[in-house]
Amino acid sequence: MANNDSDGDELESLRLQIRGITLEIMKKAHERMELARQVGRVKGRLGRDIKDEKAEQEVRLMVIREAQAMGMSSEFALRLLNMLLGESEAVQAAGMAQMAPSSITATNDDKKKSSQKKMTHLAVFQKAKQMEAQGIKIIHLEVGEPDYSAPASAGLALASSYAQGRYHYTDTRGIPQLRIAIANRAGVKDEARVMVTPGGRFAVFAAIAGLLRPGDELITIEPAWPAYRECADFIGARTKVLRTSIESGWTPDLRELESMINSATKMIALNYPNNPTGKVLDRKTMDAIVALARDRGLYLLSDEVYADYAFRPFTSALEYDYDRAIVVSSFSKTYAMTGFRVGYAVASADSIKKMARVQAAGVTSVAEPVQLAALAALAEDPSHNVELMKGRLKFLSARLKEMSLRFVEPDGAMYAYPQLPSGGGEMIIQDDMDLVEKLLEKGVAIAPGSGFGDSYKKFVRISACRPEKEMEEGLAAMAAVLGKKEAP
Amino acid sequence: MANNDSDGDELESLRLQIRGITLEIMKKAHERMELARQVGRVKGRLGRDIKDEKAEQEVRLMVIREAQAMGMSSEFALRLLNMLLGESEAVQAAGMAQMAPSSITATNDDKKKSSQKKMTHLAVFQKAKQMEAQGIKIIHLEVGEPDYSAPASAGLALASSYAQGRYHYTDTRGIPQLRIAIANRAGVKDEARVMVTPGGRFAVFAAIAGLLRPGDELITIEPAWPAYRECADFIGARTKVLRTSIESGWTPDLRELESMINSATKMIALNYPNNPTGKVLDRKTMDAIVALARDRGLYLLSDEVYADYAFRPFTSALEYDYDRAIVVSSFSKTYAMTGFRVGYAVASADSIKKMARVQAAGVTSVAEPVQLAALAALAEDPSHNVELMKGRLKFLSARLKEMSLRFVEPDGAMYAYPQLPSGGGEMIIQDDMDLVEKLLEKGVAIAPGSGFGDSYKKFVRISACRPEKEMEEGLAAMAAVLGKKEAP
Numbered sequence: 001m002a003n004n005d006s007d008g009d010e011l012e013s014l015r016l017q018i019r020g021i022t023l024e025i026m027k028k029a030h031e032r033m034e035l036a037r038q039v040g041r042v043k044g045r046l047g048r049d050i051k052d053e054k055a056e057q058e059v060r061l062m063v064i065r066e067a068q069a070m071g072m073s074s075e076f077a078l079r080l081l082n083m084l085l086g087e088s089e090a091v092q093a094a095g096m097a098q099m100a101p102s103s104i105t106a107t108n109d110d111k112k113k114s115s116q117k118k119m120t121h122l123a124v125f126q127k128a129k130q131m132e133a134q135g136i137k138i139i140h141l142e143v144g145e146p147d148y149s150a151p152a153s154a155g156l157a158l159a160s161s162y163a164q165g166r167y168h169y170t171d172t173r174g175i176p177q178l179r180i181a182i183a184n185r186a187g188v189k190d191e192a193r194v195m196v197t198p199g200g201r202f203a204v205f206a207a208i209a210g211l212l213r214p215g216d217e218l219i220t221i222e223p224a225w226p227a228y229r230e231c232a233d234f235i236g237a238r239t240k241v242l243r244t245s246i247e248s249g250w251t252p253d254l255r256e257l258e259s260m261i262n263s264a265t266k267m268i269a270l271n272y273p274n275n276p277t278g279k280v281l282d283r284k285t286m287d288a289i290v291a292l293a294r295d296r297g298l299y300l301l302s303d304e305v306y307a308d309y310a311f312r313p314f315t316s317a318l319e320y321d322y323d324r325a326i327v328v329s330s331f332s333k334t335y336a337m338t339g340f341r342v343g344y345a346v347a348s349a350d351s352i353k354k355m356a357r358v359q360a361a362g363v364t365s366v367a368e369p370v371q372l373a374a375l376a377a378l379a380e381d382p383s384h385n386v387e388l389m390k391g392r393l394k395f396l397s398a399r400l401k402e403m404s405l406r407f408v409e410p411d412g413a414m415y416a417y418p419q420l421p422s423g424g425g426e427m428i429i430q431d432d433m434d435l436v437e438k439l440l441e442k443g444v445a446i447a448p449g450s451g452f453g454d455s456y457k458k459f460v461r462i463s464a465c466r467p468e469k470e471m472e473e474g475l476a477a478m479a480a481v482l483g484k485k486e487a488p
Numbered sequence: 489m490a491n492n493d494s495d496g497d498e499l500e501s502l503r504l505q506i507r508g509i510t511l512e513i514m515k516k517a518h519e520r521m522e523l524a525r526q527v528g529r530v531k532g533r534l535g536r537d538i539k540d541e542k543a544e545q546e547v548r549l550m551v552i553r554e555a556q557a558m559g560m561s562s563e564f565a566l567r568l569l570n571m572l573l574g575e576s577e578a579v580q581a582a583g584m585a586q587m588a589p590s591s592i593t594a595t596n597d598d599k600k601k602s603s604q605k606k607m608t609h610l611a612v613f614q615k616a617k618q619m620e621a622q623g624i625k626i627i628h629l630e631v632g633e634p635d636y637s638a639p640a641s642a643g644l645a646l647a648s649s650y651a652q653g654r655y656h657y658t659d660t661r662g663i664p665q666l667r668i669a670i671a672n673r674a675g676v677k678d679e680a681r682v683m684v685t686p687g688g689r690f691a692v693f694a695a696i697a698g699l700l701r702p703g704d705e706l707i708t709i710e711p712a713w714p715a716y717r718e719c720a721d722f723i724g725a726r727t728k729v730l731r732t733s734i735e736s737g738w739t740p741d742l743r744e745l746e747s748m749i750n751s752a753t754k755m756i757a758l759n760y761p762n763n764p765t766g767k768v769l770d771r772k773t774m775d776a777i778v779a780l781a782r783d784r785g786l787y788l789l790s791d792e793v794y795a796d797y798a799f800r801p802f803t804s805a806l807e808y809d810y811d812r813a814i815v816v817s818s819f820s821k822t823y824a825m826t827g828f829r830v831g832y833a834v835a836s837a838d839s840i841k842k843m844a845r846v847q848a849a850g851v852t853s854v855a856e857p858v859q860l861a862a863l864a865a866l867a868e869d870p871s872h873n874v875e876l877m878k879g880r881l882k883f884l885s886a887r888l889k890e891m892s893l894r895f896v897e898p899d900g901a902m903y904a905y906p907q908l909p910s911g912g913g914e915m916i917i918q919d920d921m922d923l924v925e926k927l928l929e930k931g932v933a934i935a936p937g938s939g940f941g942d943s944y945k946k947f948v949r950i951s952a953c954r955p956e957k958e959m960e961e962g963l964a965a966m967a968a969v970l971g972k973k974e975a976p
Contacts, residue, residue, distance in 0.1 A: 004534065011530045018523050019547060022572065023554055025516045029568055030560040032509045035502050042499045046492060059507060066511055072518040076575055080517055083571060083702075084510065087564055122660075122848065129659060145657055155650025158857055162643025167827035169633055171617060172610075198686055198829075198851045205850045214702065214724060230849045236702060236724065339655035339856035341686075360610060361718045362693045362850060363686045367858050368827040369646055 029084065036088040040095020050092045056085060064263050078264045079215035082238060120226055121447030121461065124436060128445040139466065139474040142445035144275065144414055146336040146465045148385060150377070154337060157376035161369035170365045172356045174344070178375045182344050185378060186318055186327070192349040195356055196366050196374070200305045200330030200343030205231045205362075206355035207301050207326045207345060208267070212237045216266040221252045222453030223276055223417065225303065228269040240265075243455055246419055249408050250279040254288050261292075267299040268292075273306040273314065276417040276452050276461035278393070278410020286315040290322055299351075300325045305343070308334040308382055309389050310412035323348045326355075333414065335377045336385065342366060342374045389414055392464040392471070399475050400462075403482070414465055417449065420458045421482060429482060431457040438481050444474040520572060521579045528580030538580045541728075544573060552751055566752035567703025570726050608714055609935030609949060612924060616933040627954065627962040630933035632763065632902055634824040634953045636873060638865070642825060645864035649857035658853045660844045662832070666863045670832050673866060674806055674815070680837040683844055684854050684862070688793045688818030688831030693719045693850075694843035695789050695814045695833060696755070700725045704754040709740045710941030711764055711905065713791065716757040728753075731943055734907055737896050738767040742776050749780075755787040756780075761794040761802065764905040764940050764949035766881070766898020774803040778810055787839075788813045793831070796822040796870055797877050798900035811836045814843075821902065823865045824873065830854060830862045877902055880952040880959070887963050888950075891970070902953055905937065908946045909970060917970060919945040926969050932962040 043050060060081065067077035119127075125143045132138050161167055173179060174196025183191045197203040204227050212218065214236030220228045221242045229239045240260050244250045257268070268289065272281050281289075293300040302317035304327055317325040330343035345355060359365070396416050397409050407418035420429060429435050432448035439446055449459025462478075464471065531538060548569065555565035607615075613631045620626050649655055661667060662684025671679045685691040692715050700706065702724030708716045709730045717727045728748050732738045745756075756777065761768050769777070781788040790805035792815055805813040818831035833843060847853070884904050885897050895906035908917060917923050920936035927934055937947025950966075952959065 007530050007534050011527065011534070014523050014527050014530065015543065018520060018527070018576075019550060021516055021520045021523065022547065022551065022569065025513055025520065025572070026551065026554060026560065026565055026568065027558065028509055028513045028516065029564070030555075030558055032506060032513065033560070033564070035506050035509065039499065039502045039506070042495050042502065046495050046499070055503065059510065062507060063510065063514065066514060067518075070515065070518055072514065072521070076517070076521070077514055080514065080571065081510065083568065084513070088506075122852075125657070126659060133664065143657065149653070150650070150655055152650075158650055159647035162638070162640075162646055165637070167638055167825065169613070169631065169826050171614060176621070198855070201849075202851050209722070227849070234697070234846070234849055337655065338657050339853075341851065341853070341855040358722075361689075361715070361722055363690050363829065364610075365827075365829070367686075367829040367855055370855050370858070 032084060033087060033091045036091045037095040039088075040092030043092065044096040050089055050096065059085075060264065061262065074263050075213070075215065079213070082215040082236065119433065119436070119448055120451040123451075124440070124445055124447055128440065131440070131443075137443050139444045139470050141463050141466060141471065141474045142447040142461075144333065144463055144465060145338045146333065146385065146389070146414070147467065148336050148388065150335055150337045150340070150373075151380040153376040153380060154335065154340070154373040157372040158369050161372050166368050166372060168368055170368050170371065172360045172365050173352065174366060175368065175371050175375075178371050178378075181375055181378045182346070186346045188318065188346055190349060193352055194344060194346055195352050195359065196342065196344050196371055197359065198343075198363055198366050199341045200303065200328050200332065201227055202359070202363070203328040203330075203343050203345040203355075204228060204301065204303060205234075206358040207299070207328070207347070207351070208232055208237065209235050210355040210358040211299050211326075211351060212266050215264065217262070217264045218267045218269060219257065219260055219265060220269045221257075221271070223250075223274070223449065223456050223459070224269070224271045224452055225275045226451060228271070228301070228303075237266075238264075241453065243453065244279075246406065246408060246459075250274065250277045251285070252281075252289075254285070254292070257289070258292060261296055261298070265296070265298060267301055269301045269303065270317070271303045273310050273410075273412030275306065275413055276415045276447070276449070276459075277408060278413045278415055278417070279408070280310050280312050280314050280411035283313065283315050286317075290317065290320045290325070293324065294322055298324065301328065302326065303328045305330040305333050306413040308386055309414060311390055311393075312411045314412065318346060324351070326351055331374050331377055334382045334385065335380065337373070337377060340370050340373055342370050389464060392468060395468050396462060396464045396471060396475075399472070403475070403479050414463055416462050416464070417452075417459055418462070420460065422458070432460050433457075435460060435478070435481060439474075439478060442477045442481070444477045446474070446478070517572065521575060524576040524579040525582065527576075528582065528584045531580065532584040538577055538584065547573075548750060548752070562751045566705075566750070567701070570703040570705075570752065571724075574724070574726075607921065607924070607936055608939040611939075612928070612933055612935055616928065619928070619931075625931050627932045627958050627965075629951050629954060629959065629962045630935045630949075632821065632951055632953060633826045634821065634873065634877070634902070635955065636824050636876065638823055638825045638828070638861075639868040641864040641868060642823065642828070642861040645860040646857050649860050654856050654860060656856055658856050658859065660848045660853050661840065662854060663856065663859050663863075666859050666866075669863055669866045670834070674834045676806065676834055678837060681840055682832060682834055683840050683847065684830065684832050684859055685847065686831075686851055686854050687829045688791065688816050688820065689715055690847070690851070691816040691818075691831050691833040691843075692716060692789065692791060693722075694846040695787070695816070695835070695839070696720055696725065697723050698843040698846040699787050699814075699839060700754050703752065705750070705752045706755045706757060707745065707748055707753060708757045709745075709759070711738075711762070711937065711944050711947070712757070712759045712940055713763045714939060716759070716789070716791075725754075726752075729941065731941065732767075734894065734896060734947075738762065738765045739773065740769075740777075742773070742780070745777070746780060749784050749786070753784070753786060755789055757789045757791065758805070759791045761798050761898075761900030763794065763901055764903045764935070764937070764947075765896060766901045766903055766905070767896070768798050768800050768802050768899035771801065771803050774805075778805065778808045778813070781812065782810055786812065789816065790814065791816045793818040793821050794901040796874055797902060799878055799881075800899045802900065806834060812839070814839055819862050819865055822870045822873065823868065825861070825865060828858050828861055830858050877952060880956060883956050884950060884952045884959060884963075887960070891963070891967050903949050903951050905947055905949050908948065910946070920948050921945075923948060923966070923969060927962075927966060930965045930969070932965045934962070934966070
């Protein structure tokens with residue numbers, strides 16, 4: 001009893017100390033925000049951007065170093081820092097807003113000048129859909145949605161699910177038959193390593209949300225499908241970007257990749273065959289990336305939804321038996337089943353368990369009729385689709401060459417990613433959004449390059465998902481807008 | 489230029505100050521965690537719970553007061569505090585874990601004693617499914633999945649979607665026809681106020697993830713479906729719980745609700761007709777809650793998936809024309825379409841826009857065949873289902889009365905939520921998980937009460953989704969385990 005009393009006193013004393021320290025933290029945080037406001041004002045005068053990745057990185061490294069020195073969890077320290085940085089950005093923007101409007105680097109969507117507009121391919125698609133709803137004819141070269149049919153067996157499975165009474169909640173990870181079939185196809189022995197998801201996108205989301213924490217860092221290799229960054233933003237993880245260039249044939253610089261890794265780095269996201277460039281990594285590069293991930297204990301999120309559309313040897317992350325690899329795939333592209341919304345992830349049973357928690361929280365399970373359709377599709381041979389896409393990509397490449405546009409011929413996937421001509425005096429196209437908008441007015445939808453990375457405003461993505469005749473028509477309109485001569 | 493130079497110097501000096509202050513914040517936060525660890529140890533010795541809502545609330549009020557005094561954003565201050573509190577809890581748990589096991593209030597799943605185990609109804613369902621896969625017959629009284637059929641027209645729509653080529657990406661928010669039909673049914677004029685989601689669960693997820701920020705507070709009224717808390721946890725928002733009791737007939741105390749609101753509070757989640765109690769709020773209570781939300785500018789997330797199964801007058805949040813109300817509904821319960829995974833949200837166009845960003849990031853859009861099935865279902869009259877459920881709930885209530893179990897007769901939904909007898913000497917049932925496990929061994933699955941709130945370990949949820957004969961059989965097994973005499 002006496003012991004309990006002294007414990008009670010100790011508890012009270014500790015609580016008072018905690019309150020005192022909480023107040024001190026608040027005061028310091030408040031001071032920090034005042035300084036951030038001043039930084040905003042000065043940056044406004046200097047016409048600089050609020051976001052300064054280099055300065056951020058320096059602070060991050062300092063925080064990691066100091067946390068280690070004082071025996072503090074560097075994970076907690078980084079989460080705290082990321083929260084302060086996020087608030088700082090908001091406060092700096094407010095500081096800038098006190099400046100005269102003319103000196104402001106736009107931070108608000110509404111204030112952006114036309115050339116600073118940014119749209120993803122999905123946003124262009126949504127806009128094109130709205131135009132179609134108004135009766136305007138659109139050639140869709142913006143979206144990765146094949147025009148050919150889903151397998152008839154998938155349709156049949158969908159149709160018979162009702163009569164069979166198969167439209168109930170299933171195991172969060174998917175019905176056993178489908179998980180076993182996927183495990184077989186992926187060459188893994190255990191269906192506990194498989195989760196069926198509502199589209200490949202949700203597999204990406206579940207991996208990032210299930211395996212990373214706020215403040216963790218994810219490395220993406222751009223240009224890339226924007227989902228990795230979007231999912232990281234969503235959970236408060238930070239994205240660091242390794243840029244590749246058309247000059248290097250879209251090959252990532254491995255030394256640069258290695259130099260980006262710090263103790264907050266938790267995942268590398270790969271997207272090969274690449275959307276938008278069509279790049280396929282050679283085996284040696286893939287070996288090196290997996291070795292690096294293994295060495296540093298990083299998750300390797302390998303989005304392989306275009307693996308069946310690889311026209312040179314492709315190495316899946318599954319071939320390495322690396323327990324932190326997560327391979328994402330989908331029925332959307334291979335089987336033209338975009339609107340069925342079904343994909344999957346293959347990873348270690350432990351990673352799948354963590355990802356299943358995200359799926360349970362977000363969607364419970366995938367629609368059972370759709371899972372049955374996916375099971376039927378898996379028995380089909382998609383080689384006809386693959387050959388068709390191969391031919392279309394050849395056609396698209398040939399036409400872009402005739403237009404003298406600079407691009408790297410795609411090794412796979414369903415797109416070409418040409419650079420806009422750095423025009424002479426007659427050029428009227430400023431950047432990707434400018435071209436996208438001018439073409440949309442003519443009923444042709446293409447995707448802006450900057451939707452796949454901020455540094456690619458001089459690129460556009462053209463999809464080979466429509467018949468050659470339609471592609472031809474769309475490309476002719478593009479040539480006209482670019483002031484390019486038609487091929488004879 | 490000279491001006492630019494001095495601005496540059498100022499920027500450098502500000503940055504140095506910011507780094508210095510960042511370090512100080514880190515040090516204080518580290519000290520705070522050390523104190524929290526000590527608190528954990530003392531609490532372990534005293535056998536107290538880690539979470540101390542009263543102490544938390546006092547600190548919260550102090551922080552708000554001090555933030556106002558120093559001209560700091562109390563929103564930011566509370567987010568900072570909530571982050572520190574979250575870390576503190578983790579660290580206190582670690583501090584407790586250093587104690588001898590016998591004196592520990594379990595915090596780690598694996599270390600919990602049987603009576604401290606916690607499972608949600610979904611986890612019981614998954615376990616029951618696994619038992620079934622092994623050939624064991626299970627009576628499913630744990631899950632909210634009606635046994636009657638989905639409308640034939642929904643099956644037909646699913647079946648014809650393939651032939652019609654309707655299996656493509658749609659507008660993120662859903663196909664226009666379905667959104668218009670939902671808007672009509674909900675009595676709102678604009679389909680921009682509607683989003684179709686992969687199940688009601690994803691509508692909840694999109695609302696919480698799209699409208700709240702980490703550190704924001706959400707109030708739930710327990711017992712309740714655990715999804716609101718799960719989604720809040722997921723994005724790092726804090727859940728504050730207003731508990732209701734069987735003694736008050738599960739009526740929330742409005743003064744208590746009001747007292748829980750502070751400047752970090754951003755949303756109240758309602759779930760009526762309630763899962764698990766079947767409670768329906770009377771109009772006056774609903775009026776008061778909406779008025780409170782309006783007065784304090786709070787989002788009102790009203791999960792009304794059981795609205796069609798209300799057996800006394802039910803007031804939807806939509807009736808108030810409150811622009812921060814988000815109403816969630818689903819096809820799962822009304823039309824027995826659980827495994828179609830389709831639900832929807834109705835809110836202001838602005839809220840829907842924010843929620844659509846979450847949907848775009850997570851799932852792109854709902855499977856088009858499933859949307860067509862939902863459209864067909866909307867034309868059907870569900871009153872047969874409603875009458876059936878009403879009869880079953882009556883039957884269930886009558887049987888529970890015969891067993892002399894204490895419960896409040898449900899006003900709606902699909903469940904009863906009886907209290908376990910506070911037994912005499914012969915009682916062998918410790919708590920809900922104990923009963924759940926003993927019954928599962930006998931092939932009867934029911935849901936533990938604590939899955940709907942930590943304070944309800946003495947309750948279980950029994951679903952009325954199976955035929956009376958099966959319910960009868962399951963309840964007889966339960967009576968036997970509870971040592972209750974069978975009714976003559």
